[in-house]
Structures are given as C-alpha cells and as structure tokens.
Amino acid sequence: MSRLDRLKMGKVETKHFQQFNELLRYVFQVTKKDLQMVGWEEREIALAKKPVLDQADVIGWFDGEKLVSQLAVYPFQVNIFGRTFEMGGLTGVGTYPEYANMGLMYKLLRQGLADMQARKQSISYLFPYSIPYYRRRGWEIISDKMTFEVRDVQLPKIRKVPGYVERLNIEHSDVRTVYKLFSSKMHAAMIRNELAWDEYWRWDVDELTAAVYYDHTHKPHGYLLYWISEDVLHIKEMVYMDEEARIGLWNFIGAHFSMVSKVVGNIFMNEPLAFWLEDGDIKETISPYFLARIVDAKQFIEQYPFRATGIERKVTLLLEDPMLEWNQGIFTLLVSGNGQGKLIQSEDNPAVSLDIQTLTTMLLSYKRPSYLAAISRLKGDEAAVDILENLIERQTPYFSDYY
Structure with missing residues (x-):
C-alpha cells in the first residue's frame, strides 16, 4: 500500500490537540524564543489554542493515527454594506513537508469550502502566508493595512473638544461598546463574537492599554489601543465614531510629546494620515492585508x-x-x-x-x-x-x- 493510500481525511478533535499544536508550530516555525518574546509560555500557548478545536470546524489528513495536514474554519460574521454575513474564517492551514505535493491541501480546502456552503457561510476570509497560493484557489485581496510613523515634532497641536479621554483596561465594556457601533457602520468589518475578541487579543503585549474618548454626555465615541516601549508609542488600533472623537484621541497622543520620540501604528482604511497632519512629511506604507473568497x-x-x-x-x-x-x-x-x-x-x-x-x-x-x-x-x-x-x-x- 502506498503512502497516499494509507491517508484518511477526518475531523480533528480535542483528543488530537497535541498533534494539532505541533503541526501549527512546525509549519509556522514558532519557536520557544518567539513565545518568550511576547511573554507566552509553552503551557499558555497550548491552552490559548485549545478553543480552536472546541469552537472551529477543523479537518485534516491522518496517516494512521498521525495528523499530517490540517485546516480550521472559525464561525465568524462580517458586515457587508450594513448586512450581516456568516463568514468562514480560514486559519491553521499546514502540511508536514514529507507529505507535500500530494494534493492533500487542495482536497482539504475543497472539503472545507463545501462544509462552509452547507453552513451557509457564503464568504470566507483569511490572512495569507502566500497571496499567489490563495489567489490560485479563488481568494483575492479585499483590504489593506497602512503603517505609519510620526515623529514627536509632527504630532498635531492640541485642539479643544467638549469631551475627554480616560485610560482603561482593554477588557472594559466601553471598548466593546464602541467597536460594536463602529463595526455596524464599517463595510467588511468583523462583527466580533467572544471567539473573535479572544483571537484579537491573542498575541498582544501585557502593557496594552485602552484610551477611551467620551463626549460631553459621557458616551464612549472612540478608543485607542496602545503601548509605550523604548520611547515609542505603538498604536494597535484607533476607532472613532466622529471627527470629535478622532481629534480627542490625537490630543491624548499629543500629550505624550515629552515622553516619546515617535508614534507608530496601523490604519485599516484608505485614509492616509499625512493629509490630516499639519506636517504631512511622515512615513506611510500600504500593504495588502486580508483576502476573501465567495464560497x-x-x-x-x-x-x-x-x-x-x-x-x-x-x-x-x-x-x-x-x-x-x-x-x-x-x-x-x-x-x-x-x-x-x-x-x-x-x-x-x-x-x-x-x-x-x-x-x-x-x-x-x-x-x-x-x-x-x-x-x-x-x-x-x-x-x-x-x-x-x-x-x-x-x-x-x-x-x-x-x-
């Protein structure tokens, strides 16, 4: 019997967790040093990834009892022009090299998409390790990420706004309140369930803080997720419902003028920051971010x-x-x-x-x-x-x- 004849496709269950984790670690080359750099220990990453098997649809190829190829599909939802769509979030894709070039992943993807169709997940998103690979299988670029770097002397001058900012724990309910309102207005955005929030925080540093902007009626209208390290203020995400909240959050950033040498961060929409700043001579880099495919x-x-x-x-x-x-x-x-x-x-x-x-x-x-x-x-x-x-x-x- 050839190796290919020995292989069986099946559901990856909780009992396969150790093998699932080992395959992920091998394919994505996550080392103990990598985990330590972001403050994770071996046991923590194992516990953190266990919900994948509990909540996602995971399938793989088995050589006897050995898991040799796999993919996972998260049950997510996205907002497309104001309408909620069931979305299959593809992740955890990998095959051991000795089982490569046997057509295993093509068949897994085909089955994964068929399962999405049956679950009425009419669209699938993924973060690509190779854009050409997924383009050949029907996915295409649908969003960008812009990274920017602003020197301290380029920070905008403080402008008076009627509201105020409070620094809070990232788990504060007002962060989720703002995002829920924001995502209901932003086309293609994730509608975050508990699993989506867990994934959103998964690799964050312990020092991450939320700065929430409140209007004059004390309603949250925006937030900033950030941390400061080695004289640099890092922005994970800035969300605001209106121009007042944006100005208020940048006022908060500008208040760090004497504390940091520069601000670096991400913007996930087609809105170059340079035009908004008085000194627009900043570094901005736009790159493709997520891919999607109609199932x-x-x-x-x-x-x-x-x-x-x-x-x-x-x-x-x-x-x-x-x-x-x-x-x-x-x-x-x-x-x-x-x-x-x-x-x-x-x-x-x-x-x-x-x-x-x-x-x-x-x-x-x-x-x-x-x-x-x-x-x-x-x-x-x-x-x-x-x-x-x-x-x-x-x-x-x-x-x-x-x-």
Whole structure:
C-alpha cells in the first residue's frame, strides 16, 4: 500500500490537540524564543489554542493515527454594506513537508469550502502566508493595512473638544461598546463574537492599554489601543465614531510629546494620515492585508445589498472558479429596483466574463468594475460594466482583526 493510500481525511478533535499544536508550530516555525518574546509560555500557548478545536470546524489528513495536514474554519460574521454575513474564517492551514505535493491541501480546502456552503457561510476570509497560493484557489485581496510613523515634532497641536479621554483596561465594556457601533457602520468589518475578541487579543503585549474618548454626555465615541516601549508609542488600533472623537484621541497622543520620540501604528482604511497632519512629511506604507473568497455565488448574491436604482437591472455573466463547480458556468444576475439580487443559471450569451476572485473583490468594493475592466480582470461590453458600476456601493473595506 502506498503512502497516499494509507491517508484518511477526518475531523480533528480535542483528543488530537497535541498533534494539532505541533503541526501549527512546525509549519509556522514558532519557536520557544518567539513565545518568550511576547511573554507566552509553552503551557499558555497550548491552552490559548485549545478553543480552536472546541469552537472551529477543523479537518485534516491522518496517516494512521498521525495528523499530517490540517485546516480550521472559525464561525465568524462580517458586515457587508450594513448586512450581516456568516463568514468562514480560514486559519491553521499546514502540511508536514514529507507529505507535500500530494494534493492533500487542495482536497482539504475543497472539503472545507463545501462544509462552509452547507453552513451557509457564503464568504470566507483569511490572512495569507502566500497571496499567489490563495489567489490560485479563488481568494483575492479585499483590504489593506497602512503603517505609519510620526515623529514627536509632527504630532498635531492640541485642539479643544467638549469631551475627554480616560485610560482603561482593554477588557472594559466601553471598548466593546464602541467597536460594536463602529463595526455596524464599517463595510467588511468583523462583527466580533467572544471567539473573535479572544483571537484579537491573542498575541498582544501585557502593557496594552485602552484610551477611551467620551463626549460631553459621557458616551464612549472612540478608543485607542496602545503601548509605550523604548520611547515609542505603538498604536494597535484607533476607532472613532466622529471627527470629535478622532481629534480627542490625537490630543491624548499629543500629550505624550515629552515622553516619546515617535508614534507608530496601523490604519485599516484608505485614509492616509499625512493629509490630516499639519506636517504631512511622515512615513506611510500600504500593504495588502486580508483576502476573501465567495464560497457560494448564489447564496452570496441573494444576501448582498445592491444599490437601489429604482429599476430592474440584468447582466449575464460567465463565471469561473478554480475549485468549486457550483460557481462555474453562465449565470444571469437580476437586481430588482430596491437592490435585491438573484443569480440564476442561464443559456444567454454572457455580457461579462470573470473569475470568482474578481467577483469577490468587486462586490466588496475593494476594486471597482471599471478598474477591473481596464486591467482585463473583467472582460465585457461597456454597457454591462456601467450597470455593475452603478449597482455596487462605494465604500472602502475595513478589517482590523487577525486570527
């Protein structure tokens, strides 16, 4: 019997936890030194990752009793243009090198996506270790992360606001209150359940502090998550509901002028900080962050809030998918005047051809139909492209989580 014939696909359960953890550690090359640098001990990382097996859908390949390849899917939700979608958060993907090039991961991904379809998780997000690898399997870039560095002399001058800032523990309920309101307005954002919050904090340093901005009625309107190390103020995330809260939080940062030499941090939306600052000569770097893929195009379209145009719109698509046959073929997209969409099998001549990757990044508004047509990722007649352009809302995706 060959090695391939010995392998069986199955569910990875709690009893396999040690093997699951060992495979993760090997694939991602997490050493004891790495764990110690962020204040983690061996036992702590083991306990922290146990919820993956308890709450996620984890499948793998077994060679006898040995786990040799695996992936996990978290049960998450995201906000897409104000509507809540079930999202399969893909993570923990890995195969031991001696079992590579046997097609194991392709089959695991295929099964994982089929399981997501059955659970009505019509979209999947992941943080890529290789963008080309996942692009070939139907995922595409849908969000960016901008890192910035501001010297102390470039910090904005204090501006008077009616509210105030309080420093609080990161677990304070007002942090979650603000994020819940914020994520309800931010397209593509994670709607954090307990598991999502646990993952959000997982690798943070002990010194992380929350600074919450309250308006004059004492309602929380924004927060800053930060720590200070070696004269540098590090920002994990800044969230604000309005301009007043943003100014108030930057006032708080500016109050550290005599304490730090610079401020470094992340912004998860298309909002260059340089334009807002009086001295905009700062370092900014934008890089792709998360990828997504539509799992079931019909399911997704039925949930998706198209722009209400007042008249019915129709576009016939030739859709390709490198893994999933149910997303392959000719479909007619019908969108009612109030923005309700439907995707049905069709025998009409397609006006547009595209793959599932392009459909995903287009419907999440990371890239517009006109741009995708200009670079030949979307091929079709101009009238059909114009229809799609008018049907899709314009809002930059925001995603600040990591798992």
